[in-house]
Amino acid sequence: MESAAVLNLFRTSGALLEGHFRLSSGLHSNRYLQSALVLQFPEHATALGRAIAERTAHLQPTVVLSPALGGIVIGQEAAHALGVRAIFAERQDGALTLRRGFSLAPSDRVLIVEDVITTGGSTRETIAVAIAADARVLGAASIIDRGSDPARLSLPLYALAQLVVPSYSPESCPLCADGVPVTKPGSRG
Numbered sequence: 001m002e003s004a005a006v007l008n009l010f011r012t013s014g015a016l017l018e019g020h021f022r023l024s025s026g027l028h029s030n031r032y033l034q035s036a037l038v039l040q041f042p043e044h045a046t047a048l049g050r051a052i053a054e055r056t057a058h059l060q061p062t063v064v065l066s067p068a069l070g071g072i073v074i075g076q077e078a079a080h081a082l083g084v085r086a087i088f089a090e091r092q093d094g095a096l097t098l099r100r101g102f103s104l105a106p107s108d109r110v111l112i113v114e115d116v117i118t119t120g121g122s123t124r125e126t127i128a129v130a131i132a133a134d135a136r137v138l139g140a141a142s143i144i145d146r147g148s149d150p151a152r153l154s155l156p157l158y159a160l161a162q163l164v165v166p167s168y169s170p171e172s173c174p175l176c177a178d179g180v181p182v183t184k185p186g187s188r189g
């Protein structure tokens with residue numbers, strides 16, 4: 001799936017809004033991204049999972065590991081297309097951890113899958129979960145890469161589309177300066 005087709009899927013699903021938004025962080029932006037709105041359609045989720053699998057099959061992963069909640073649906077779909085297990089890490093006392101009896105073995109070849117990667121912080125945390133379990137991490141994949149530096153992880157990053165979304169403090173927001181009314185979209189989750 002081409003990058004433009006991915007972004008178009010987000011637009012037609014209402015998962016990518018363009019306007020003037022107050023984000024949950026308090027910052028303002030001209031775009032709002034909510035990948036749950038595209039993933040609510042199973043046929044879109046399957047198509048995006050398949051596209052991630054096509055980009056990452058050469059890594060020959062044995063398991064997909066995703067951070068909860070945002071990465072679970074796309075992780076499941078990518079793993080299905082790759083024919084491997086899908087597990088997720090979730091927060092307990094603030095730290096990402098494997099629960100529910102999920103485990104990784106030293107023989108496991110792990111692919112991290114997320115919906116959106118921004119700073120890469122949660123990706124790095126998820127990588128650390130796999131490394132702590134002595135598994136080998138081969139790379140990370142996401143539907144959207146919101147960052148501008150694909151080399152900011154210590155591993156290869158495969159993203160279906162790049163979308164750098166600028167955000168501004170209200171005082172320095174050019175849309176506020178132009179008097180454009182600001183709206184608050186649903187929770188970023």
Ligand SMILES: [Zn+2]
Pocket residue numbers: 020028029170173174175176177182
């Ligand atoms: Zn503004």
